[in-house]
Amino acid sequence: MRVSFRLNGSVVEVDVEPHETLLNVLRDRLKIKSVKYGCGIGECGACTVILDGRPVTSCLVLAAKVGGSEVLTPDYVARTELGRRIVDAMLEEGAIQCGYCTPGFLTTIYAAIIRGVRDADSMRRALLGNLCRCTGYVNIMKAVKRLLEDVR
Amino acid sequence: MLSINLVNTYRIPQTFEYYRPESLREALVLLSTIEGAKVVAGGTDLLVDLKFRRVTPRALIDITGIGELRSIGVGDGYVEIGSAVTIQELVESEVVGRHLPLLAEAAELLGSWQIRNLATVGGNLCNASPAADTAPPLLAYDAEVELVSLGGSRRIPLERFFAGPKKTVLERGEVLRSIRVPLYRRRAGWSFIKIARTSFDLAKVSAAVLLSLEGDTVADVRIALGSVAPTPVRARAAEESLTGTGFEEAVALAPELVAREIAPIDDVRSTAWYRLEVAKTIVKDAMRRAYERFLRVGAAP
Ligand SMILES: Cc1cc2nc3c(=O)[nH]c(=O)nc-3n(C[C@H](O)[C@H](O)[C@H](O)COP(=O)(O)OP(=O)(O)OC[C@H]3O[C@@H](n4cnc5c(N)ncnc54)[C@H](O)[C@@H]3O)c2cc1C
Ligand code: FES
Numbered sequence: 456m457r458v459s460f461r462l463n464g465s466v467v468e469v470d471v472e473p474h475e476t477l478l479n480v481l482r483d484r485l486k487i488k489s490v491k492y493g494c495g496i497g498e499c500g501a502c503t504v505i506l507d508g509r510p511v512t513s514c515l516v517l518a519a520k521v522g523g524s525e526v527l528t529p530d531y532v533a534r535t536e537l538g539r540r541i542v543d544a545m546l547e548e549g550a551i552q553c554g555y556c557t558p559g560f561l562t563t564i565y566a567a568i569i570r571g572v573r574d575a576d577s578m579r580r581a582l583l584g585n586l587c588r589c590t591g592y593v594n595i596m597k598a599v600k601r602l603l604e605d606v607r
Numbered sequence: 608m609l610s611i612n613l614v615n616t617y618r619i620p621q622t623f624e625y626y627r628p629e630s631l632r633e634a635l636v637l638l639s640t641i642e643g644a645k646v647v648a649g650g651t652d653l654l655v656d657l658k659f660r661r662v663t664p665r666a667l668i669d670i671t672g673i674g675e676l677r678s679i680g681v682g683d684g685y686v687e688i689g690s691a692v693t694i695q696e697l698v699e700s701e702v703v704g705r706h707l708p709l710l711a712e713a714a715e716l717l718g719s720w721q722i723r724n725l726a727t728v729g730g731n732l733c734n735a736s737p738a739a740d741t742a743p744p745l746l747a748y749d750a751e752v753e754l755v756s757l758g759g760s761r762r763i764p765l766e767r768f769f770a771g772p773k774k775t776v777l778e779r780g781e782v783l784r785s786i787r788v789p790l791y792r793r794r795a796g797w798s799f800i801k802i803a804r805t806s807f808d809l810a811k812v813s814a815a816v817l818l819s820l821e822g823d824t825v826a827d828v829r830i831a832l833g834s835v836a837p838t839p840v841r842a843r844a845a846e847e848s849l850t851g852t853g854f855e856e857a858v859a860l861a862p863e864l865v866a867r868e869i870a871p872i873d874d875v876r877s878t879a880w881y882r883l884e885v886a887k888t889i890v891k892d893a894m895r896r897a898y899e900r901f902l903r904v905g906a907a908p
């Protein structure tokens with residue numbers, strides 16, 4: 456079936472199978488590799504994208520469902536002003552080890568700031584669904600705090 | 608013989624038809640005409656089941672495009688929640704925060720932000736996990752569910768909706784349309800406590816308490832628990848015994864009374880013994896927290 460949606464600011468049209476997830480279609484058909492596959496069952500947040508303004512795990516979204524919606528992926532987020540500041544804060548605090556979880560963290564942090572999250576505690580709660588296999592949470596939270604001081 | 612594990616959660620290893628109707632009627636027609644059709648809402652339970660091939664539907668009917676299932680409204684003496692309202696929408700809803708704080712508290716603890724943005728309240732109930740986080744609060748509020756099919760609609764207490772682990776009384780062709788929650792008229796304290804492996808895992812045990820006092824006597828108490836029986840349950844006999852007793856006495860009696868009404872089991876998440884002991888403890892904790900909130904609600908202007 457054919458689905459059409461806004462991807463990172465432009466309209467895309469793509470043929471998908473009904474059983475393909477948004478994660479499958481973004482990575483394999485649209486070649487957007489910034490969206491990562493970690494667990495495939497909603498537990499790790501590596502596949503986080505922003506769907507109509509809200510972060511979701513793209514491994515649990517059927518691609519056919521996003522027709523008419525707006526999707527933002529980590530590579531797009533990283534190119535925005537705010538996204539760049541998030542990445543800078545993460546680099547400065549050594550919040551990136553192997554880097555596999557980074558696109559997911561970046562995307563959730565971005566969505567949280569856009570939606571008005573301004574304190575570290577709320578940010579920590581917003582990030583519960585993003586796991587870091589390298590367990591770099593301390594530095595990730597340092598980056599978040601540095602960033603929040605900045606944003607405020 | 609070489610055996611290869613074909614289960615890999617990247618792809619859904621089966622196919623099906625997919626429909627996303629814009630009206631409830633259309634959804635009901637599809638559901639009743641396609642043999643083996645299944646409803647999908649947020650997909651956070653169903654996609655996992657599809658990936659592991661625990662279900663093999665012929666078609667999926669996505670109900671999240673149906674406007675009437677997506678709203679929260681206040682009626683005469685009740686709040687009505689559409690089945691496709693997301694858990695995050697419950698968290699952010701002013702109506703839910705004001706009238707159903709016990710539900711709001713549980714919704715905040717369900718899954719992660721990413722999951723709450725997809726997961727729906729109807730999906731949480733229809734999936735019928737004994738651990739479903741919205742169930743204990745809704746049971747405590749005496750919620751009713753409205754089930755619709757091409758043949759008409761029926762409204763039943765949520766307590767009678769669950770038929771066992773992963774089983775409901777939904778019949779073929781039937782959809783959960785909305786959840787009607789009567790307003791709790793008394794001044795009340797509330798508390799939802801969930802014990803889980805991580806903050807966003809399914810509950811090993813959970814307890815919801817609504818409490819109202821007159822002086823220091825329990826005027827009304829509602830206790831509901833998750834993950835300690837084949838379905839989420841109300842501890843009705845305990846509630847009855849505790850009504851009319853002093854608060855401290857009620858807290859002392861509650862654990863043993865509640866223990867008589869639950870039947871926890873061993874499974875991957877926990878053991879029966881642990882569940883029983885923890886249930887007894889968190890019922891007490893939830894009553895105390897509800898008590899503190901009751902006093903604070905009263906102190907507010
Ligand atoms: C990482 C992760 C963490 C989670 N954490 C929690 C947690 O902490 N607490 C918790 O309770 N749950 C949790 N869950 C489970 C799940 O997110 C919830 O149960 C959610 O509310 C299910 O809603 P859904 O809309 O995604 O349901 P779906 O997956 O779309 O549907 C679930 C089932 O209900 C049926 N169904 C859905 N809507 C209707 C309807 N209106 N009428 C008839 N049938 C219907 C479907 O056919 C399916 O069988 C978690 C899941 C994941 C992946
Ligand atoms: S791959 Fe989607 S949450 Fe892990």
Ligand code: FES
Nearest residue numbers: 552554587588589
């Ligand atoms: S940096 Fe390696 S998983 Fe987070």
